[in-house]
Each structure stands twice: as C-alpha cells, then as structure tokens.
Amino acid sequence: MKKIIVNGGKRLSGEISVSGSKNAALPIIFACILTKGISEIENLPDIGDVKIALSLLESFGALIEREGNKTMIDTRRLRYVDPDVDLVKKIRASTYLLGACLSRFGRCPVMSFGGCNFSLRPIDMHIDAFMKLGARMDGDALVCDSPHGSVIEFRKASVGATVNAVLLAATADGETVISGCAVEPHIDSLISFLNSCGASITRHDREIRISGRSLHGGSISVIGDMIEAGSYLALSLMTDGNVRILKSPLFDMKASLDAFSSLGAKICFSDGSLYGSIDDGRYFSVTTAPYPGFPTDLQPLLAPLMAHQRGGEITDNVWPTRFGYLSSLSPFGVKSTVNDNRALIFKSEIRNGISSAPDLRGGMAALICALAAEGQSEIYSAETILRGYEGLEEKLCALGADIKIKKL
Ligand code: EPZ
Numbered sequence: 385m386k387k388i389i390v391n392g393g394k395r396l397s398g399e400i401s402v403s404g405s406k407n408a409a410l411p412i413i414f415a416c417i418l419t420k421g422i423s424e425i426e427n428l429p430d431i432g433d434v435k436i437a438l439s440l441l442e443s444f445g446a447l448i449e450r451e452g453n454k455t456m457i458d459t460r461r462l463r464y465v466d467p468d469v470d471l472v473k474k475i476r477a478s479t480y481l482l483g484a485c486l487s488r489f490g491r492c493p494v495m496s497f498g499g500c501n502f503s504l505r506p507i508d509m510h511i512d513a514f515m516k517l518g519a520r521m522d523g524d525a526l527v528c529d530s531p532h533g534s535v536i537e538f539r540k541a542s543v544g545a546t547v548n549a550v551l552l553a554a555t556a557d558g559e560t561v562i563s564g565c566a567v568e569p570h571i572d573s574l575i576s577f578l579n580s581c582g583a584s585i586t587r588h589d590r591e592i593r594i595s596g597r598s599l600h601g602g603s604i605s606v607i608g609d610m611i612e613a614g615s616y617l618a619l620s621l622m623t624d625g626n627v628r629i630l631k632s633p634l635f636d637m638k639a640s641l642d643a644f645s646s647l648g649a650k651i652c653f654s655d656g657s658l659y660g661s662i663d664d665g666r667y668f669s670v671t672t673a674p675y676p677g678f679p680t681d682l683q684p685l686l687a688p689l690m691a692h693q694r695g696g697e698i699t700d701n702v703w704p705t706r707f708g709y710l711s712s713l714s715p716f717g718v719k720s721t722v723n724d725n726r727a728l729i730f731k732s733e734i735r736n737g738i739s740s741a742p743d744l745r746g747g748m749a750a751l752i753c754a755l756a757a758e759g760q761s762e763i764y765s766a767e768t769i770l771r772g773y774e775g776l777e778e779k780l781c782a783l784g785a786d787i788k789i790k791k792l
Contacts, residue, residue, distance in 0.1 A: 385765065385791075386765075386789055387764045388751060388766040388769075388789050388790075389761075390785070392754050392756060392757045395624055396785055397627060398782055399657070400628075400629060400630065400782060402612050403608070403773075404428055404606030404607070404608065405569070405573075405607050405612075406434070407681075408606050408609075410433060412573065412604060412606065413428075414483075417444065417488050418578075419459055419599040420459065421602075423459070423581070425603070426454050426604070426606065427605045428453075428455045430774050431770065431771060432767065432772075439468075441457065443471075464491065466493060467481055467492070472496070472498065473496050475499060475771075476499025482548055483510075483548035483550070486526055490527060494511075494521075494524055502705065507545070510542075510544060511526070513536045516536050517532065517533075517556055518534075518556070519552070531555065533557065534556075534560055535561050538562070538563070541590070542566055546565040550562070550574060550592060550594065554594060555583075555599060558595075559594070560592075562591065563590060566674060572587065575587055576604060577603075577604040582602070608636075610633050611681045613629050613633065614640045614679075615745075615752075618682075618686065618689050621649055622756045624662075626661070627783055631656065643668070644660060646668050646670075647689060647696070648694075650662070668696040670683065670686060670696070670697070671699040671700075681745050683698050684746045688718060688756065691730065691731065692732070692756065695728070698729065700727075704725030707720075708743070708746065711742070712740060712746055712749075713739070713753055715737030716735060718734070718753065734756050738761065740763060740765045744769065744771050747763065747768045748769055748773060751763055755780070
C-alpha cells in the first residue's frame with residue numbers, strides 16, 4: 385500500500401511529455417502470444433498494469449528485454465500453463481488472455497478478471513464471439529481446437545470484446561467479419577501491430593474484416609495516452625497553472641478538447657504541445673459515449689474542475705454507475721449528487737483533506753483536488769493511480785508540485 389502526501393495550492397507550470405497509452409499497450413502485449421517470433425514495441429509505458437501483463441507473458445515462457453524505449457518480446461517458444469490467478473485478478477486487460485490463449489494454445493480458463501471496480505464488467509459479448517469462432521466451454525475453461533472464420537455482430541461497442549474477437553480471428557482458418565466494433569484509437573493500433581506480424585485485417589467504420597493467417601513477430605510504437613493528456617490539462621486548469629503537455633495525441637482528443645472548451649477553457653496547441661487557461665468558467669453538461677464521443681475515462685477528471693468553476697452535470701452512458709469516485713472527492717469539499725447515470729456537481733470551495741484512490745481515474749481526480757487545495761492532503765491506495773500514470777511523481781515534481789509517495 386502507498387500513500388501520496390501533497391502540499392497543495394501551487395500553480396503548476398512547466399512541460400511534461402505524454403507517455404504511451406495504457407489501453408493501447410495492453411492489447412498489443414497480449415497479441416504477442418499469437419506470434420511465433422520476436423516483436424519490438426516502442427514507447428511502452430512503465431506502469432503497474434504493463435508490468436503485470438509482461439509477467440503473465442513470461443509465465444508462458446516469453447523472453448522480454450528492455451533496450452531504452454524499446455521492449456523486445458520473444459514468443460517463439462511458449463508452452464501453456466494455467467495463468468496466475470493473483471496476477472489475472474489485478475488487471476482488466478487479463479481478459480485478453482482468453483482470445484490470445486485460445487489462438488495459441490486452444491484453451492484458457494475463464495477466471496475472475498481484474499480492473500477498476502466501478503461497475504459490473506460482463507464478458508458475455510466476448511464469450512459469444514469466441515463461440516462463433518469455434519470455441520466451446522469445457523468445465524470452467526474455454527477450448528477451441530480449430531478456430532474458424534465467422535460473422536460477429538456486437539449489440540454495442542465494446543473495446544474488450546472487439547480486442548478479443550480480433551485476437552482469436554486473426555489466426556483462425558478463413559474470413560471473419562465483425563460489425564458493431566469499438567473504434568477507439570487503441571483498436572486501430574492493435575490492428576496495425578497485428579498487420580505488422582503478417583495478419584490481414586482492415587477496419588471500415590464499425591466493421592472489421594479479417595483473413596486468418598499464422599503470425600511472425602512485428603513492431604509498433606505505442607500511441608500517446610489521450611486520457612493522461614486530458615488528466616494533466618485538467619490539473620493545469622485546476623491550479624490556474626501553465627502546463628505544456630508535449631506529444632498529446634491531439635487527433636484522438638477532439639471530443640475531450642471540445643468538452644474543456646465548453647467548460648470555458650481557452651485551449652491552445654502549438655509545436656505539438658497542448659495547454660490551456662480558464663478566465664471565466666461556465667456551467668457545463670457532458671455525456672460520455674464510445675469513441676469518437678467524450679471518453680468515459682475522462683469524466684472523473686472533469687468533476688473537480690466543474691466544482692472549482694461553476695458546477696456541471698456528468699451523464700455516463702458507457703458505465704452508468706461510474707460515480708463512486710465522488711465519495712473520494714468529498715473530503716476535498718466537492719459537493720455532488722448522483723441520480724441513476726447522472727451526477728450533478730455543485731460549485732464548491734476546494735479544501736485540503738484525506739482520501740483514497742477508489743480506482744485509477746477517480747484516484748487521479750482526488751490527486752488533482754489535493755494539488756489544487758491549499759495545505760497538506762493525503763491520498764491512500766496511491767498504487768491504484770500508479771497503475772496507469774507513468775512517472776507520476778517525477779512529472780508532477782517537474783511541474784512544481786510538492787508531493788511525496790510513501791510506502792506504508
Ligand atoms: C476498456 O474497458 C478500458 N479498459 C476502460 O478503461 C474503458 O472505460 C472502456 O474500455 C470503455 O472505453 C482497458 O482498455 C483496459 P467495454 P472494457 O467492453 O473493455 C458493456 C481505464 O480507466 N459490455 O468497452 O472493459 C460494459 O458493461 C479503464 O483505463 C457488455 O455488456 O470496456 C460497458 O457498459 C476503465 N458485455 C460497455 O459494454 C461485454 O461482454 C463498454 O465496455 C463487454 C462489455
């Protein structure tokens with residue numbers, strides 16, 4: 385267990401560079417299980433979830449070496465073992481073991497997968513897709529002797545189900561068409577990586593077409609993390625600072641930047657750096673939607689800003705119950721109410737306090753409150769934030785924050 389001690393109230397300014405996207409890196413790491421070769425992944429973020437994903441690959445016999453900003457993953461000689469349940473239950477991305485292991489080994493137990501527990505996180509669409517591709521249940525495991533092409537129609541956009549269907553279909557015998565797929569940037573980066581491994585995958589709008597192939601090693605550079613970029617922009621605005629966010633994936637952030645602008649922020653970007661300021665904030669309502677809509681992962685980071693400005697409303701149509709984090713913001717004075725899938729955030733006096741990180745993005749929202757509030761604050765379960773924000777302490781200190789992360 386770790387805690388962050390914050391001496392807040394400072395106007396943060398300076399430059400930070402966005403790291404590789406957690407949600408793009410994780411599908412790529414598990415996709416290496418499909419390949420019989422050596423893959424080179426650049427810009428892999430050094431965060432908790434990635435470390436756990438790499439450990440799961442090593443348990444199958446993958447050889448992993450870091451050379452500067454490159455990670456070489458050798459999956460030429462893998463043998464099946466039951467995945468370590470203690471690792472699996474720590475991250476949501478361990479669901480990708482299902483598609484990857486069915487493809488490589490023909491079996492995978494359906495385990496209790498981890499991840500932020502702000503909602504029930506069903507995998508019915510994953511399982512339906514596997515069945516369409518030739519898998520069946522054998523006790524508590526999925527087995528698939530010879531995956532074959534199929535037509536898969538998702539009833540709603542699901543990042544995880546899309547990733548898993550692509551992972552099994554990529555090496556299946558024949559053609560697969562997936563309709564109703566998720567179209568987040570990290571889906572396209574997975575497709576690019578698999579195609580660099582010899583796969584034959586195309587996406588047009590919400591339809592993915594796959595012609596199964598056997599795969600060799602490939603290479604990719606992980607795209608920048610749009611949620612990290614949005615988190616630091618919210619922090620800069622919250623402290624009335626001047627943080628320049630380099631390497632922001634601006635093209636992926638249209639809906640996010642529109643939301644900041646509607647809140648009253650003046651958003652600027654020049655020579656690849658993103659920055660902003662707020663002179664006169666506005667009451668603002670935002671509704672989340674699958675990409676290219678406003679990302680659900682950024683809604684917790686807007687709540688402190690709404691409270692600090694003139695209040696606002698957040699409706700989450702992706703995770704209707706994703707408002708538990710508001711109880712972690714109330715020690716900092718954030719006043720809110722929740723009704724069904726909508727939260728009302730009231731204009732509030734932000735003050736220092738003691739809280740904990742309930743999940744990854746809610747934990748970062750609590751840290752933003754602590755950094756904005758005058759005086760000393762503490763946030764427990766800080767390891768939850770380190771799961772998804774690379775170099776958090778270094779980046780914040782570079783911006784003038786007075787923080788310490790302590791092991792308990
Ligand atoms: C991914 O989760 C992300 N996690 C989440 O980010 C993100 O919030 C989410 O996509 C939506 O963008 C990773 O990439 C590791 P979904 P995932 O399947 O794949 C329903 C973060 O903070 N659904 O797209 O689990 C589901 O209940 C994390 O980085 C089914 O009903 O999300 C939800 O309402 C938090 N049945 C909706 O679809 C299924 O079989 C979208 O979920 C699968 C999903």
